[in-house]
Amino acid sequence: xxxxxxxxxxxxxxxxxxxxxxxxxxxxxxxxxxxxxxxxxxxxxxxxxxxxxxxxxxxxxxxxxxxxxxxxxxxxxxxxxxxxxxxxxxxxxxxxxxxxxxxxxxxxxxxxxxxxxxxxxxxxxxxxxxxxxxxxxxxxxxxxxxxxxxxxxxxxxxxxxxxxxxxxxxxxxxxxxxxxxxxxxxxxxxxxxxxxxxxxxxxxxxxxxxxxxxxxxxxxxxxxxxxxxxxxxxxxxxxxxxxxxxxxxxxxxxxxxxxxxxxxxxxxxxxxxxxxxxxxxxxxxxxxxxxxxxxxxxxxxxxxxxxxxxxxxxxxxxxxxxxxxxxxxxxxxxxxxxxxxxxxxxxxxxxxxxxxxxxxxxxxxxxxxxxxxxxxxxxxxxxxxxxxxxxxxxxxxx
Numbered sequence: 001x002x003x004x005x006x007x008x009x010x011x012x013x014x015x016x017x018x019x020x021x022x023x024x025x026x027x028x029x030x031x032x033x034x035x036x037x038x039x040x041x042x043x044x045x046x047x048x049x050x051x052x053x054x055x056x057x058x059x060x061x062x063x064x065x066x067x068x069x070x071x072x073x074x075x076x077x078x079x080x081x082x083x084x085x086x087x088x089x090x091x092x093x094x095x096x097x098x099x100x101x102x103x104x105x106x107x108x109x110x111x112x113x114x115x116x117x118x119x120x121x122x123x124x125x126x127x128x129x130x131x132x133x134x135x136x137x138x139x140x141x142x143x144x145x146x147x148x149x150x151x152x153x154x155x156x157x158x159x160x161x162x163x164x165x166x167x168x169x170x171x172x173x174x175x176x177x178x179x180x181x182x183x184x185x186x187x188x189x190x191x192x193x194x195x196x197x198x199x200x201x202x203x204x205x206x207x208x209x210x211x212x213x214x215x216x217x218x219x220x221x222x223x224x225x226x227x228x229x230x231x232x233x234x235x236x237x238x239x240x241x242x243x244x245x246x247x248x249x250x251x252x253x254x255x256x257x258x259x260x261x262x263x264x265x266x267x268x269x270x271x272x273x274x275x276x277x278x279x280x281x282x283x284x285x286x287x288x289x290x291x292x293x294x295x296x297x298x299x300x301x302x303x304x305x306x307x308x309x310x311x312x313x314x315x316x317x318x319x320x321x322x323x324x325x326x327x328x329x330x331x332x333x334x335x336x337x338x339x340x341x342x343x344x345x346x347x348x349x350x351x352x353x354x355x356x357x358x359x360x361x362x363x364x365x366x367x368x369x370x371x372x373x374x375x376x377x378x379x380x381x382x383x384x385x386x387x388x389x390x391x392x393x394x395x396x397x398x
Contacts, residue, residue: 015391018131019124019384026124026383029053031102033116037091037109040147043068046089050123050144057130059142062164069153070144071160074129076136084141084171084350085390086157086343087122088115088148097374098366112372114176114359119144121174121357121386128391135395141168151308154342158349170317170351172393173343174386177356178368182379185389186333186356189318191273193354194245195310196340197282200267201226201289204299207262217296219264220253226289227251227266233284242274244281245338271338273310309344317353325392328385331358339371355389357382 029049038046047068051061059072069089073082096103096110104110111117126142147153161168180186203223208216230246238244246268253264270281286302293300322330333356343354359378361367369376 014132014135015128015388015395018128019387019391021131022124022127023384023387026120026127026387027380029123030116030120030380030383033119034100034111035102035105037104037106037111037116038089039093039109040090040150040153041066041068043089043146046119047144047146050089050119053123054126057126058133059126059130062160062166064160065163066146066156068146069157069160070142071157071164071166072126072142073166074126074133074136074140074142076133076139078139080137080139081169082141082167083138083394084143084168084346085122085125086143086145086171086173086346087118088145088153089119090115090147090149090153092149092372094372094374098377100377110374112374112376113149114371114378115148117176117357117359117378117382117386118174120383121390124383124387125390128387129394132391132395137397138394140394141166148342151306151340151342154345158345168350170314171343171346172317172321172352172390173341173354174357175341175354176359176371176378176382178360178371178376178378180331180333180356180358181360181362182358182367182381183385184329184331184358185322185385186331186358187318187322187353188313188333188336189315190312191310191336192313193311193336193341193344194271194273194338195275195278195308195344196269196271197278197307198267198269198305199282199285200303200305201265202301203264203293204301205262205296208260210258210260213260216260217298218260219298220261222292222296222298223251223253223264223266225292226285229288230281230285233281237284238277238280242272242277244270244272244274244277246270246281271340273312273336275309308340308342309348311341311344311347311352311354313353314351317351320398321353321355321389321393324389324396324398328389328392357386
């Protein structure tokens with residue numbers, strides 16, 4: 001065995017020992033989070049659990065403007081790059097329908113998107129890498145972010161990073177993926193998740209009797225016309241090389257079958273990997289709706305909100321991450337996701353990459369259910385996998 005091989009073997013042994021030392025605690029920590037989920041910008045107890053659990057590390061934590069969220073720095077050498085590792089902490093307003101021993105105790109709130117897994121991986125990574133401090137090849141910035149589900153948390157943390165003058169060169173994140181088997185980390189070199197924006201449309205007319213539609217504009221009919229047109233934007237006006245998906249998720253109008261209502265409201269989302277396609281859809285929806293309402297002598301209000309840019313991974317960072325160690329299996333994802341992630345806001349300022357952490361178990365059907373399902377369960381093997389890949393990256397010079 002060469003001296004290099006001996007050094008590698010020693011480091012591998014130290015890494016395995018450090019992970020084994022903390023893994024049971026991290027698993028129990030994850031179960032505590034799952035049992036006590038908190039909604040966006042209400043992650044007070046989650047924040048305390050993370051902070052208290054990492055008090056015995058070298059990580060320097062900063063006091064933030066709000067009482068939720070954490071930013072901590074583990075500095076090795078000011079000349080090293082600063083790598084941000086981000087985990088989101090918030091849960092969803094969903095009533096859990098699993099039979100887990102540690103199912104949610106908070107009625108109507110559930111970690112149905114796996115943010116408890118994300119937080120626990122980064123928490124466990126902090127524990128392990130503190131033990132392996134001498135092997136660090138980067139300075140690390142730990143970000144435990146609130147309010148990803150409302151797409152507000154990243155911008156809040158970005159402002160805090162600027163206020164506190166915390167340096168970051170590159171950023172990494174995980175997201176659970178029920179389509180990917182446990183023990184695997186999924187990656188893509190460029191397009192990873194779509195950008196999105198929400199829209200809400202209110203149509204206002206003078207209502208009337210269902211027997212006399214000629215005497216008033218019908219907001220339900222007008223709404224269906226607009227909704228049909230939206231699909232034409234995607235299929236006929238947008239460049240098919242950069243697809244856009246427009247979905248109406250809700251529509252509300254009327255209370256009686258024989259009355260034309262005086263108002264109809266509907267709303268949905270526009271999603272694409274191209275910001276230009278999103279802007280095109282916005283403009284066409286707004287212009288078409290306005291023109292139709294003028295012709296029908298009706299009023300309208302179109303608003304857009306909750307914009308999130310697309311997640312476009314940096315290929316070089318992805319390559320560095322997936323080639324950091326041979327004890328983690330990586331799987332190239334064939335397709336990006338049309339879902340959105342506010343990690344994209346960090347990527348406006350920093351080189352970044354998002355990875356999928358596999359959470360599907362062969363013998364557990366519910367682990368393959370869609371994210372946000374009240375019945376979904378997540379593989380805890382993902383904790384070891386996620387921590388190990390981060391440790392490999394942080395201790396290998398690239």
